[in-house]
Amino acid sequence: MSWPVNGPRPPWLKVKLEDWGAFKQTEEIVELHGLNTVCHSAHCPNIAECWSRGTATLMLLGNVCTRRCGFCAVASGVPRAFDPHEPERVAKAVQAMGLKFAVLTSVARDDLADGGASVFADSIRAIRRRCPGVGIEVLIPDLSGQDDQLDIVFNAEPDVLNHNIETVERLQARVRPSARYDRSLSVLQRASQRGLVTKSGLMLGLGETNDEVFATVRDLRAHGVEMLTVGQYLPPDDEHLSLERYATPQEFESIGAFARELGFTHVESAPLVRSSYHAEEAPVAQRARRQ
Numbered sequence: 001m002s003w004p005v006n007g008p009r010p011p012w013l014k015v016k017l018e019d020w021g022a023f024k025q026t027e028e029i030v031e032l033h034g035l036n037t038v039c040h041s042a043h044c045p046n047i048a049e050c051w052s053r054g055t056a057t058l059m060l061l062g063n064v065c066t067r068r069c070g071f072c073a074v075a076s077g078v079p080r081a082f083d084p085h086e087p088e089r090v091a092k093a094v095q096a097m098g099l100k101f102a103v104l105t106s107v108a109r110d111d112l113a114d115g116g117a118s119v120f121a122d123s124i125r126a127i128r129r130r131c132p133g134v135g136i137e138v139l140i141p142d143l144s145g146q147d148d149q150l151d152i153v154f155n156a157e158p159d160v161l162n163h164n165i166e167t168v169e170r171l172q173a174r175v176r177p178s179a180r181y182d183r184s185l186s187v188l189q190r191a192s193q194r195g196l197v198t199k200s201g202l203m204l205g206l207g208e209t210n211d212e213v214f215a216t217v218r219d220l221r222a223h224g225v226e227m228l229t230v231g232q233y234l235p236p237d238d239e240h241l242s243l244e245r246y247a248t249p250q251e252f253e254s255i256g257a258f259a260r261e262l263g264f265t266h267v268e269s270a271p272l273v274r275s276s277y278h279a280e281e282a283p284v285a286q287r288a289r290r291q
Contacts, residue, residue: 009234012248012271013271060082060104060105060119061106061112063075064078066107066108066109070175070176070240078111079111087122087123091123091130102127103276104123105139117153120140120152136158139276140187142180143187157196160199161199162201162275163188165184165188165200165202166201167206167208168212170208188200189223192226199275200225202216203233204233227264229267229274230267230270231252231273232271247271252271
């Protein structure tokens with residue numbers, strides 16, 4: 001079954017607000033601490049569900065990215081100087097939200113000497129000082145594949161190291177021109193070799209074939225990735241990459257089953273899945289919360 005891309009979205013992409021009170025409370029905490037969220041900046045379709053559950057993915061280092069990926073709604077350009085007090089504000093927000101598992105991401109900051117790695121590390125440590133026992137997932141840019149920058153993040157020992165491959169190898173140059181398929185695989189492999197739990201994700205609907213998707217999933221597993229997210233690409237506006245097709249729920253189920261057969265320990269594969277969707281439900285998150 002196919003669904004026309006020029007028209008209303010298919011019914012499996014409809015979302016509803018579950019708890020308006022909890023949504024507003026999360027919004028107020030984020031605003032109070034002067035933080036950015038990928039939920040808002042990237043136009044995530046799950047913001048209603050996640051904020052209603054009191055969860056949000058906090059975005060470090062501002063809301064202007066030095067890269068210009070064809071799929072991403074986050075603004076690109078010349079970022080402002082980062083706030084050295086941001087890690088402590090992040091930790092206070094995590095505490096105020098009562099999170100048991102926190103997810104941190106960032107814009108790419110190629111303008112900084114360490115690519116922003118130290119802000120990730122400082123935020124991890126600030127959360128652990130203020131909120132002992134809270135599990136932490138970081139969704140990092142590729143940090144240009146630089147070992148010294150990656151080591152800064154690795155040494156802070158997040159519970160999950162996430163870096164998205166985003167799409168199949170053939171489409172990389174069009175989808176994320178400042179990144180490389182092999183470099184992303186290398187980042188994930190190095191994290192795995194350091195003993196970190198690794199995670200990655202990709203989008204459907206950019207013109208990839210089924211064979212290419214399965215090949216990408218195999219590549220991720222071969223490079224030590226343990227957790228996988230697969231979701232539907234939704235163009236944020238007409239200036240971004242166009243949508244080639246809607247993948248059906250059955251296709252997502254097939255990819256998820258294939259990934260589990262390969263040995264991924266946790267898989268989220270469905271139209272509305274995004275990188276941090278239900279991150280707190282993964283087995284590693286549950287273990288972190290019990291520690």
